[in-house]
Amino acid sequence: MVATRHYLTESSTVATRHAVDAREARAVSLPSTGVGLVQTRFWHSPLPLMLESGATLHNWNLAYEAYGRLNAARDNAILIMHALSGDAHVAGRFSSQDRKPGWWDAMVGPGRAFDTNRFFVLCANVLGGCRGSTGPGSVNPLTEQPYRLDFPVITIGDMVAAQVRLLDALGVEQVRAVVGGSMGGMQVIELAVHYPERVRLAIPLATTARSNAQAIAWSSIGRRAITNDPAWQDGNYRAQPANGLALARMIAHMTYVSEERLDRRFDRSLQSPAGLRYVLDREFAIESYLDYQGQSFVERFDANSYLYITKAMDYWDVAANAPSLASAFAPARCRWLVASYSSDWLYPPAESELMVVAIRGSGGLVDYHPFTSSFGHDAFLLEEAALTPVLQAALAE
Amino acid sequence: MVATRHYLTESSTVATRHAVDAREARAVSLPSTGVGLVQTRFWHSPLPLMLESGATLHNWNLAYEAYGRLNAARDNAILIMHALSGDAHVAGRFSSQDRKPGWWDAMVGPGRAFDTNRFFVLCANVLGGCRGSTGPGSVNPLTEQPYRLDFPVITIGDMVAAQVRLLDALGVEQVRAVVGGSMGGMQVIELAVHYPERVRLAIPLATTARSNAQAIAWSSIGRRAITNDPAWQDGNYRAQPANGLALARMIAHMTYVSEERLDRRFDRSLQSPAGLRYVLDREFAIESYLDYQGQSFVERFDANSYLYITKAMDYWDVAANAPSLASAFAPARCRWLVASYSSDWLYPPAESELMVVAIRGSGGLVDYHPFTSSFGHDAFLLEEAALTPVLQAALAE
Structure with a gap:
């Protein structure tokens, strides 16, 4: 041994x-x-x-x-x-x-x-x-x-x-x-x-x-976010499927935090001091925060690894x-x-x-x-x- | 009046x-x-x-x-x-x-x-x-x-x-x-x-x-699932952005159910009676269930409406x-x-x-x-x- x-x-x-x-x-x-x-x-x-x-x-x-x-x-x-x-x-x-x-x-x-x-x-x-x-x-x-x-x-x-x-x-x-x-x-x-x-x-x-079923569900949804991205190319990407991987991370991040902390930190604060803009795009600070979480993950984690590791967790x-x-x-x-x-x-x-x-x-x-x-x-x-x-x-x- | x-x-x-x-x-x-x-x-x-x-x-x-x-x-x-x-x-x-x-x-x-x-x-x-x-x-x-x-x-x-x-x-x-x-x-x-x-x-x-921040976050993530889909075409699709809209629904569905019910209904049951296949694709019943939730939503709900209505909820x-x-x-x-x-x-x-x-x-x-x-x-x-x-x-x- x-x-x-x-x-x-x-x-x-x-x-x-x-x-x-x-x-x-x-x-x-x-x-x-x-x-x-x-x-x-x-x-x-x-x-x-x-x-x-x-x-x-x-x-x-x-x-x-x-x-x-x-x-x-x-x-x-x-x-x-x-x-x-x-x-x-x-x-x-x-x-x-x-x-x-x-x-x-x-x-x-x-x-x-x-x-x-x-x-x-x-x-x-x-x-x-x-x-x-x-x-x-x-x-x-x-x-x-x-x-x-x-x-x-x-x-x-x-x-x-x-x-x-x-x-x-x-x-x-x-x-x-x-x-x-x-x-x-x-x-x-x-x-x-x-x-x-x-x-x-x-x-x-x-x-x-x-x-359990809930954990497998979130894991599977994260994988779907990646495989939905055409840039994933069935795993044969040269550049990361950035949109999909970022979305997977945003979803996962939500499962890591609590409602109480999100509310205490972000409440309904807006990105722009000018107030509501009435546009479909991001307006609330929590949205920009999630976006940042997603983008920074793309810089440090490989999309295919994310698929394999979450799958291993599901088998657990x-x-x-x-x-x-x-x-x-x-x-x-x-x-x-x-x-x-x-x-x-x-x-x-x-x-x-x-x-x-x-x-x-x-x-x-x-x-x-x-x-x-x-x-x-x-x-x-x-x-x-x-x-x-x-x-x-x-x-x- | x-x-x-x-x-x-x-x-x-x-x-x-x-x-x-x-x-x-x-x-x-x-x-x-x-x-x-x-x-x-x-x-x-x-x-x-x-x-x-x-x-x-x-x-x-x-x-x-x-x-x-x-x-x-x-x-x-x-x-x-x-x-x-x-x-x-x-x-x-x-x-x-x-x-x-x-x-x-x-x-x-x-x-x-x-x-x-x-x-x-x-x-x-x-x-x-x-x-x-x-x-x-x-x-x-x-x-x-x-x-x-x-x-x-x-x-x-x-x-x-x-x-x-x-x-x-x-x-x-x-x-x-x-x-x-x-x-x-x-x-x-x-x-x-x-x-x-x-x-x-x-x-x-x-x-x-x-x-609150949590509700806005999930809503924003759902919109991202749709706008990530190239088939969405900045809203100018002829056929629905099916992958993105289905994913948005899968995410939302998870926020509508409880861990207890998911576990009671699906636990770790597999889709195939042959047991684990060790593939990246769906293997658990909960995954197929979510997939069904997503697919059936695409047949009855418009992606752009989903963007507008969730945004209205965020403003609430x-x-x-x-x-x-x-x-x-x-x-x-x-x-x-x-x-x-x-x-x-x-x-x-x-x-x-x-x-x-x-x-x-x-x-x-x-x-x-x-x-x-x-x-x-x-x-x-x-x-x-x-x-x-x-x-x-x-x-x-």
């Missing part, structure tokens, strides 16, 4: 041209500045991956980032699983000119929830992704052309199987904790249930043990081959920390509660934290101050 | 080719069969309509249906206001071959909530609509071409002003009640507040006194020119019956409660019925059995 380091290859992304070695950067950064400068690494799998669909993936890579040091016992790794639109870049900046840090920066660094003085923190871009790991935009070794829609359909199980290979390559037999929200939480559950010996503590946030059902949810959780050997957020209507607290009951029913130990928050599904990313002490307490045990 | 009948013109829609006179049909129908055979009528306004935007609409019509008889005192009219995708065809069938009755058939007829033995029940297709009333698909008298996007932007106030002209033409000075759900409820409020002498009882169901704010919600309701002189539905997340009960507080604060009399229902926003159409006795009691007073 434990592989040696010789599988590891490392290279720089375009974005890390000016990056320095992460350890060197951390040595000169203050604790309050988090992990400092980082770079994305790439691991090339020497072996093909058998997928749940029956297909086989050859010559595949995972992009990942790692912060802190793996200790000699190799038992201080924390694996972070990202959500639909996330990537391996959890924390730090690629250069001193980098405007924004990684997507969960406030959680990772010396003294933070995932304390890099103690832990080796790891995150890989999912299989099927578009941020360095092999996905529909990657070159198919058989044709030497991009896969596009020839990329095999993948599942949450496939994403996790790929990350287990990376753990093997890094020599991490068991992670101290695996943590993730939304689709990240699905991967957390998958790892804990299907690789029980690899996990000591599993932390699924704002997620579900199985995608930890109990697909089990007689009950409790029996599906029975193989797990870890402790659990489950968190939900009161205003999350995409994966509402009731979904987490079903999971908690199932884990307890299977004899598992679970701490459940139903947070009160107005941030909707996005709360798992935004309620960092509330989550930090809970995680620190769980990791201190 | 009271106009004479000579403004009335009547003709048949294509759908009523085989229809017989409504009164004749009712004479032979049993009470349990509702209003029997009906036909849509058309009223042509002899006067232009000044719109809130400042534009003027010339040569405009309203399509309407009427069931029961206006009594000699002309005080037994009930005006039904339809929602976004509704029309004047509330009850009955156009022919004996007609597969489906009107959209609120169970509520209208002898012995039903709106008892046609007692009441003259009236409903007009809204201005901007595509079911017989003047809208963007109508011919512009100035150019003798369809308006398309030359149609002026309209508001809920404009829709109601047009219906007040119809009431004038029919000789109805005051309606016994005005009732409607969703956008219909907006019109109910508008009529009660801006034409206080015309209403005895106002019944807004599953609605809001002002469209009864308190736009008032210092408070209570002062906005102050001009009303009617009694109120307000109903909300627990699982309605588009116009949640809290929106109705704000309205109830405002009406009471303005000195108005209001009965509030917060129904418990799992049907989501659509409950106002589906919880007929629960609503009927409440309406009957209110109309008996």
Whole structure:
């Protein structure tokens, strides 16, 4: 199971041209500045991956980032699983000119929830992704052309199987904790249930043990927004199907926020100080905000990846081959920390509660934290101050 | 104010080719069969309509249906206001071959909530609509071409002003009640507040006194789905922008239903009994259901009308020119019956409660019925059995 380091290859992304070695950067950064400068690494799998669909993936890579040091016992790794639109870049900046840090920066660094003085923190871009790991935009070794829609359909199980290979390559037999929200939480559950010996503590946030009809519906509607766009060209686009992908993101964004926050932030404010213009075009600030969300997504996410990853989420059902949810959780050997957020209507607290009951029913130990928050599904990313002490307490045990 | 009948013109829609006179049909129908055979009528306004935007609409019509008889005192009219995708065809069938009755058939007829033995029940297709009333698909008298996007932007106030002209033409000075759900409820409020002498009882169901950021966002996203479709051709399509309009309907449909009902009805059931196919295309029953909702909408609703009517809903704010919600309701002189539905997340009960507080604060009399229902926003159409006795009691007073 434990592989040696010789599988590891490392290279720089375009974005890390000016990056320095992460350890060197951390040595000169203050604790309050988090992990400092980082770079994305790439691991090339020497072996093909058998997928749940029956297909086989050859010559595949995972992009990942790692912060802190793996200790000699190799038992201080924390694996972070990202959500639909996330990537391996959890924390730090690629250069001193980098405007924004990684997507969960406030959680990772010396003294933070995932304390890099103690832990080796790891995150890989999912299989099927578009941020360095092999996905529909990657070159198919058989044709030497991009896969596009020839990329095999993948599942949450496939994403996790790929990350287990990376753990093997890094020599991490068991992670101290695996943590993730939304689709990240699905991967957390998958790892804990299907690789029980690899996990000591599993932390699924704002997620579900199985995608329900509502979740599948929104996911399918997002895909339709993309495939409706003639620029998608059955997946064979050169330029992104920008209108369709932006619309998919606008729809998804609405499922991530709460009515209360939208109202508090935008109410009925108008874009123009001149008042109503009585035109069919955008007039309200909320419309321009959504437009911005859509446009900026087009700049950073691939449309075909969006199709594959949302499809993987739809397939997600930890109990697909089990007689009950409790029996599906029975193989797990870890402790659990489950968190939900009161205003999350995409994966509402009731979904987490079903999971908690199932884990307890299977004899598992679970701490459940139903947070009160107005941030909707996005709360798992935004309620960092509330989550930090809970995680620190769980990791201190 | 009271106009004479000579403004009335009547003709048949294509759908009523085989229809017989409504009164004749009712004479032979049993009470349990509702209003029997009906036909849509058309009223042509002899006067232009000044719109809130400042534009003027010339040569405009309203399509309407009427069931029961206006009594000699002309005080037994009930005006039904339809929602976004509704029309004047509330009850009955156009022919004996007609597969489906009107959209609120169970509520209208002898012995039903709106008892046609007692009441003259009236409903007009809204201005901007595509079911017989003047809208963007109508011919512009100035150019003798369809308006398309030359149609002026309209508001809920404009829709109601047009219906007040119809009431004038029919000789109805005051309606016994005005009732409607969703956008219909907006019109109910508008009529009660801006034409206080015309209403005895106002019944807004599953609605809001002002469209909030969330409602505007979904509305805007639906319009984007349509305008993203190249077949829309800036409104100048000959064939409907079917992909875009279907997608808009799929999105809207999701905002009308509840997670609970979707889950109870579809859960994770697959379209194919052969199991998962691992393809990007639709595999789950909920996906095919949404697809059906979209496709069938394209057959009955015009894309440009969808743009104009959703825009009118976005403008809706009864308190736009008032210092408070209570002062906005102050001009009303009617009694109120307000109903909300627990699982309605588009116009949640809290929106109705704000309205109830405002009406009471303005000195108005209001009965509030917060129904418990799992049907989501659509409950106002589906919880007929629960609503009927409440309406009957209110109309008996």
